[in-house]
Amino acid sequence: xxxxxxxxxxPAGFNFDNVARNSALEGLFEGGxxxxxxxxxxxxxxxxxxxxxxxxxxxxxxxxxxxxDKMCAKIHYISPxxxxxxxxxxxxxxxxxxxxxxxxxxxxxNSGRNPRxxxxxxxxxxxxxxxxxxxxxxxxxxxxxxxxxHLYTVGPYGSVNKxxxxxxxxxxxxxxxxLEDGFKHDLELEKAKELVRASIHAGIMSxxxxxxxxDICVITRxxxxxxxxxxxxxxxxxxxxxxxxRPGTTPVLTEKVVPLKLEVAQEAVQHMDTA
Amino acid sequence: MEKHYTESKVKGVSTGTTILAxxxxxxxxxxxxxxxxxxxxxxxxxxxxxxxxxxxxxxCCIAGSLADAQAVxxxxxxxxxxxxxxxxxxxLVIAAASVLKELCYKNKEELQAGFITAGWDRKKGPQxxxxxxxxxxxxxxxxxxxxxxxxxxxxxxxxxxxxxxxxECQQFATNALALAMGRDNxxxxxxxxxxxxxxxVEHVVVPGDKLPRFHDE
Numbered sequence: 001x002x003x004x005x006x007x008x009x010x011p012a013g014f015n016f017d018n019v020a021r022n023s024a025l026e027g028l029f030e031g032g033x034x035x036x037x038x039x040x041x042x043x044x045x046x047x048x049x050x051x052x053x054x055x056x057x058x059x060x061x062x063x064x065x066x067x068x069d070k071m072c073a074k075i076h077y078i079s080p081x082x083x084x085x086x087x088x089x090x091x092x093x094x095x096x097x098x099x100x101x102x103x104x105x106x107x108x109x110n111s112g113r114n115p116r117x118x119x120x121x122x123x124x125x126x127x128x129x130x131x132x133x134x135x136x137x138x139x140x141x142x143x144x145x146x147x148x149x150h151l152y153t154v155g156p157y158g159s160v161n162k163x164x165x166x167x168x169x170x171x172x173x174x175x176x177x178x179l180e181d182g183f184k185h186d187l188e189l190e191k192a193k194e195l196v197r198a199s200i201h202a203g204i205m206s207x208x209x210x211x212x213x214x215d216i217c218v219i220t221r222x223x224x225x226x227x228x229x230x231x232x233x234x235x236x237x238x239x240x241x242x243x244x245x246r247p248g249t250t251p252v253l254t255e256k257v258v259p260l261k262l263e264v265a266q267e268a269v270q271h272m273d274t275a
Numbered sequence: 276m277e278k279h280y281t282e283s284k285v286k287g288v289s290t291g292t293t294i295l296a297x298x299x300x301x302x303x304x305x306x307x308x309x310x311x312x313x314x315x316x317x318x319x320x321x322x323x324x325x326x327x328x329x330x331x332x333x334x335c336c337i338a339g340s341l342a343d344a345q346a347v348x349x350x351x352x353x354x355x356x357x358x359x360x361x362x363x364x365x366x367l368v369i370a371a372a373s374v375l376k377e378l379c380y381k382n383k384e385e386l387q388a389g390f391i392t393a394g395w396d397r398k399k400g401p402q403x404x405x406x407x408x409x410x411x412x413x414x415x416x417x418x419x420x421x422x423x424x425x426x427x428x429x430x431x432x433x434x435x436x437x438x439x440x441x442x443e444c445q446q447f448a449t450n451a452l453a454l455a456m457g458r459d460n461x462x463x464x465x466x467x468x469x470x471x472x473x474x475x476v477e478h479v480v481v482p483g484d485k486l487p488r489f490h491d492e
Binding site: 126156158160163 | 286320323340
């Protein structure tokens with residue numbers, strides 16, 4: 001729900017507007033089995049370095065055992081100086097970050113200021129806490145503002161932690177191993193990018209739910225460098241996504257043309273006033 | 276994150292903690308460990324801050340569900356700051372503790388968080404209040420909380436004396452937290468202490484390698 005002002009709070013409790021729609025949809029599927037929500041089964045990581053923040057993510061989205069999207073974008077835009085990586089239920093992370101981004105744009109326009117990372121974190125915390133864990137979004141928020149370079153994690157129940165480096169998602173343990181070993185305060189840009197790349201790579205190698213390419217997003221005072229993909233998977237396939245067949249590929253055996261006779265039943269003329 | 280969550284009574288990130296507060300001659304020491312866990316087996320943070328400032332000279336320590344505790348302290352901070360603007364003076368420590376108590380008691384069905392509030396005010400000097408899970412509020416001169424507190428009741432009962440000096444009290448708090456962290460699997464990390472006196476507030480962090488060691492370590 002878009003708010004006209006971020007300072008307005010929502011009415012308390014859950015929003016049950018979609019219950020009627022969901023029960024109607026259930027009737028449409030055989031056996032009443034609604035499709036399972038798409039989970040990102042992910043590895044995401046972030047590191048604070050000397051001049052800013054580096055965020056990284058893999059690009060695989062899974063639906064149970066099938067890879068549903070090989071080039072999914074898990075680093076979401078929040079504002080010109082803040083980006084957010086999301087793990088958990090794909091729809092939840094997508095919508096939560098979209099909502100946050102639009103509310104922050106309204107705030108920016110109203111106040112004339114670039115939003116601060118703490119503000120984004122507080123809004124997210126309030127939103128997720130209100131839903132008591134039902135919104136399955138594990139988010140890593142990173143950004144640069146007038147108070148410095150910040151990296152926060154927000155959990156699905158609404159817990160917040162501010163950290164210099166972080167990994168989340170199903171591949172987090174593998175990625176954290178690399179980060180714990182290689183992290184130092186005030187890293188240079190290239191070393192920081194390499195550290196994040198190596199940690200996502202470890203997640204991709206050790207976790208079935210993560211894979212394909214690696215995206216990197218570097219945020220500094222000067223601006224944002226969103227490198228998509230930063231590293232491509234060695235296991236690329238050369239399938240065509242679109243298949244076009246020449247007319248005549250399938251032989252035509254017989255052809256029958258039936259003209260449809262239509263009569264004009266009613267004619268009405270309405271003048272449009274364009275003055 | 277489902278794989279981390281097994282059978283824990285707290286959903287999501289738990290502070291699974293050891294927290295403590297003690298009054299000394301002229302002030303109060305409040306402290307905690309720094310570990311946050313999920314499901315009793317995964318340490319989700321080694322450096323979580325559990326000593327939260329709710330006003331200039333009033334701090335509170337959180338235990339239980341991290342999400343619930345952070346939400347309650349945010350609401351409490353905002354109430355207290357409004358209260359202090361209306362009264363045109365800093366709030367009393369009992370006021371801060373009461374705000375937390377109201378929130379915990381009114382929402383006891385949904386919340387899983389407990390607090391220790393400590394601070395200094397002009398009316399009664401240094402004070403410590405405990406707000407438990409269901410919303411009970413009591414005042415004590417020394418108090419411990421969290422899952423790790425069960426291991427140090429004996430130590431606290433034996434070693435605490437009223438009117439200790441600041442250094443003695445700081446050492447007492449550090450020892451107590453170190454002992455609890457040594458025995459409780461969901462407490463650990465570093466020791467965060469905050470010393471509050473009439474003059475102001477001082478943060479002391481004791482990193483893991485500087486913690487006191489005991490005979491079996």
